[in-house]
Amino acid sequence: MHFKFQQLCPHVFQNQDLKSAIWNQDVEIKTGDKVLIHAISGTGKTSLIHYLLGLRHDYTGSIHIDNQELSRIEIEAFTQIRRIDISTVFQDLQLFENLSVKENILLLPEFAKGYDIEDARKMLDVLDIKDKWDQTVKTLSFGQKQRVAIIRALMKPFRFLICDEPFSHLDHQNSMKCTALIEKRLKEENAGMILLALERECTFENIKTLEL
Amino acid sequence: MRQLFFKYQNKKQLVLALLGTFLGLFFLFTSLHFLHKIYSYGENSEMLSKNTIVIQKKVSSGPLLGLNNPEFSEEQIDEIRSMEFVENCDPIRSNTFDVVLAIDDPLIPAFNSNIYVQSVQKGYLDVNTTNWDWNEERETLPIIMPRDFLMMMNNFLSASNIPQLSDELVLDLKIDLKIGPRNYRQTIHSRIVGFTNELSSILVPEEFLSWANQKYGEENKEVVSQLVVKSKDGQFGLLENYLEEKKLESKKSQLLIAKLKSALGVLLSIISAISLLTVFLSILVLIQYLQLILTKNDYEIRTLLRLGHSPKMLIKVFMKYFMLLFTIVTLLSLLLFLPAKYFLQQVFISNGISLDASVSYYLYGLVVFVFSVFALSIWMSTKNRILNTVNT
Numbered sequence: 001m002h003f004k005f006q007q008l009c010p011h012v013f014q015n016q017d018l019k020s021a022i023w024n025q026d027v028e029i030k031t032g033d034k035v036l037i038h039a040i041s042g043t044g045k046t047s048l049i050h051y052l053l054g055l056r057h058d059y060t061g062s063i064h065i066d067n068q069e070l071s072r073i074e075i076e077a078f079t080q081i082r083r084i085d086i087s088t089v090f091q092d093l094q095l096f097e098n099l100s101v102k103e104n105i106l107l108l109p110e111f112a113k114g115y116d117i118e119d120a121r122k123m124l125d126v127l128d129i130k131d132k133w134d135q136t137v138k139t140l141s142f143g144q145k146q147r148v149a150i151i152r153a154l155m156k157p158f159r160f161l162i163c164d165e166p167f168s169h170l171d172h173q174n175s176m177k178c179t180a181l182i183e184k185r186l187k188e189e190n191a192g193m194i195l196l197a198l199e200r201e202c203t204f205e206n207i208k209t210l211e212l
Numbered sequence: 213m214r215q216l217f218f219k220y221q222n223k224k225q226l227v228l229a230l231l232g233t234f235l236g237l238f239f240l241f242t243s244l245h246f247l248h249k250i251y252s253y254g255e256n257s258e259m260l261s262k263n264t265i266v267i268q269k270k271v272s273s274g275p276l277l278g279l280n281n282p283e284f285s286e287e288q289i290d291e292i293r294s295m296e297f298v299e300n301c302d303p304i305r306s307n308t309f310d311v312v313l314a315i316d317d318p319l320i321p322a323f324n325s326n327i328y329v330q331s332v333q334k335g336y337l338d339v340n341t342t343n344w345d346w347n348e349e350r351e352t353l354p355i356i357m358p359r360d361f362l363m364m365m366n367n368f369l370s371a372s373n374i375p376q377l378s379d380e381l382v383l384d385l386k387i388d389l390k391i392g393p394r395n396y397r398q399t400i401h402s403r404i405v406g407f408t409n410e411l412s413s414i415l416v417p418e419e420f421l422s423w424a425n426q427k428y429g430e431e432n433k434e435v436v437s438q439l440v441v442k443s444k445d446g447q448f449g450l451l452e453n454y455l456e457e458k459k460l461e462s463k464k465s466q467l468l469i470a471k472l473k474s475a476l477g478v479l480l481s482i483i484s485a486i487s488l489l490t491v492f493l494s495i496l497v498l499i500q501y502l503q504l505i506l507t508k509n510d511y512e513i514r515t516l517l518r519l520g521h522s523p524k525m526l527i528k529v530f531m532k533y534f535m536l537l538f539t540i541v542t543l544l545s546l547l548l549f550l551p552a553k554y555f556l557q558q559v560f561i562s563n564g565i566s567l568d569a570s571v572s573y574y575l576y577g578l579v580v581f582v583f584s585v586f587a588l589s590i591w592m593s594t595k596n597r598i599l600n601t602v603n604t
Contacts, residue, residue, distance in 0.1 A: 053518065075523060075602055083520025094515045098220055107213065109520045156520070 001085055001159040001192070003029040003052065007061035010047050014060065021210040022048065024061070031159070033192045038200050039212035045196045046091060048212070049164050052194070053088065054078045083109050087158035089166040093149040097138040101129075101148050104137060105155055112157045112189065123151045127177055143169040150178050154185045161186065161193045167203070179203040213516075213529050217509050225504070229497035230541050236490030237545035237582070241575055242552050243483040248572040250476045253565065264336050264442045265462040266304065266411055267455060284436045292439065295454060297447035303436040305421055306330050306413070308429030312390040312397070313414070319381060320369060329355075329389070330413040331421040332440045343405055346417040353389065353402045356415035357382070362407065362566065370562055378557075379407065379566040392428040411438075491582060499589050502534060506597045513601050523598045530594045531587070538586050542579065 005027045029035055039045040050056040063070040096104050105120045124130045127147045146169050167175040269282050292301045307329045315323040366376040389400040443451040560567050
């Protein structure tokens, strides 16, 4: 799976003189690539994620997913992409606050090949939140929720993992544990990753940085 | 997923809407069923053909004074036959021998009564002619019962605290006609094949009456005091005017039934309309509740779509939930309708109106219609909402 951006530019930036490695450029992110998109606030980081997930179309230029123009992909086909090809850790986490950690993970439409609900429990153990398994999400701290969101994203099949500031509320030790878990899953799925972050420093190895 | 969408919602509005649907459907089922039954009342059980009436001379004190003879002469019959609006006219023949009707059936107490029997030509009857034949070899005699007789019997049963008889039950009664002089009566096993509102006597096939009159009757006793007249199509009014002019009369029961059907029909139509309105208003409230649930679950729906759940699958969850509730409410309404139908049926029977006991087929059509409207409304509302959420 690969992404191709051609002269992509959000409508709101059209009249601005932008210096970016993505906006108004021709960029390709190939299968298995690990890319850190470094962005300061207000440069369209969340917009880019929404464009990639087909949630918004307020841009000029084009985005291609596997040579298919994104805006022309039918709803059901895009559902399949969200189900199998792309997994996302959202900045606002998008967890179901009234449900338990276990129920949140059970609501995935599909588990990765060879994975079942017990593997999620093991991941929770790795990230030191095993005891939160049956607790409702609303009772967790933001850092704990962030780890649950990462586990949920890793539990499903994907060819590209998109993470929007996944470690913003994690300490260095937990960030390293999460990084190791993500690296392991990327290898298993032979998948690529797009990581969006406010800082340039990154816990991942062999990652290409693009400035937004 | 059902827990995610519905567990934490306030169910007050839902319960009220379901209660409204339940009551609306119950009244709709009941009123529509009886509306249909009332309108079709008498259509199949009346054995005299369309446009056929029984006429007689108006009763006055004349005969007592020897001034007015209730019998019809051959000339009078020919005159009626010659009228251009009359298709057929024939005398109604009566028995000239004694007849006792005996009912010996476990359904009702033993019953004996002196009666009289009459016969009209086959052409005036809406009865399968093969069922209406009789000869000495036949085991049972087909008879047509006056509805007045059934009403009288039901009044008697009601007064004795015995369940009343519907048309269907009466058709199965074991009835004997005992004919001839008291000392050597012959028993004829009989079977009711239908009812009539036009005559107060029991109708028997002509062959039987001829045979019995000849065998047991008194010569020269047969008189013609009633005629059966069939008017041409669309000329019934002219016949009625003629009857008025000639001081002849027909039995008014048909007119009474028509008035009864009309009055009950209007009443039931109003109830049906109000019930239908109630059902649609309740469905509207249910759809509003669905919209509320969809709005409250906007975040959940959006997240599930982002995780890769298909819009179709989410639509199905809402459809299943609401259709299940609607099915339960419909079944409960039907369950309540059945005893209510039975109760009202008994009330009608006690008033001499024996309606067909089967459930009106309109009801099945109505259930399919209401279900389709509801399913379509739920599907459209959910689909529009969820598809609008896909790209947000």
